[in-house]
Amino acid sequence: MAVSRKTFLVNNASWMLVVALILLWELICVSLNVPRYLFPAPTAVWEAGVARWEIISKHAFQTFFTTMVGFGLAVAFGLLTGMAVGTSPLVYRALYPLMIGFNSIPKVAFVPVLVVWFGIGTTPAILTAFSISFFPVMVNVATGLATLEPELEDVLRSMGASKLDILRKVGLPRSMPYFFASLKVAITLAFVGSVISETVASNLGIGYLMMAASSSMDMPLVFAGLIVIGLMGVVMYELFAYLEKRLTGWANRGSDI
Secondary structure: OHHHHHHHHHHHHHHHHHHHHHHHHHHHHHHOOOOOOOOOOHHHHHHHHHHOHHHHHHHHHHHHHHHHHHHHHHHHHHHHHHHHHHHOHHHHHHHHHHHHHHHHOOHHHHHHHHHHHHOOOHHHHHHHHHHHHHHHHHHHHHHHHHOOOHHHHHHHHHOOOOHHHHHHHHHHHHHHHHHHHHHHHHHHHHHHHHHHHHHHHOOOOHHHHHHHHHHOOOHHHHHHHHHHHHHHHHHHHHHHHHHHHHHOHHHOOOOOO
16 A cells, blocks of 8 residues: 555656645735736636637647747757767867857847848747757767767677668667657757747747737736646657657666656
């Protein structure tokens, strides 16, 4: 019985914490009589979400679309670039410092440049999501390939394996845990990038919706948008966590992270 109770608590700890925080949030707002335009209670946020679900869903679909396109581009380019950086010392020395410098640039400062180049709309949001989620994928794939044991490479070469054979049959499978770990980080960053761009240079999306709502002091709608973004991020994170466990379970024995 004790073991089953402990298992139940471990498996449901996150949901129990969420419920406790929502109840505490509601209690604080009601007991202190906090105005809705400052800090709305969960019930007010729920009412706003239900009453304006059609509007929220339209903007949420736009944000999800731009995020997934930018994320897909980041995965493709990050995987290819990571393979080049992780397998070639020359490419590593030439390209890696540039990638670090690019990643150090605040993406919100880059959005106005994208607006000048591509105009207001979907394209800047896609490129912002791409730019902010590209680096984790590239670094993790490069790390997985670069940490391949030299002794293992020597053994494979002595057996007649070419560099391409080592990359395809050993290097890439060896880097898959790093790759899937990067996907869980990159997808959440991609949502951040999309919303940042939508708040600055878009007329559609959750970011735009929250900016429009905040300008009219409609804080319940703002919080409803924040919760929708959080839910989309959690769902995609859990999806990649599930794929990671299914495809790279051999690298995570005894771990539930």
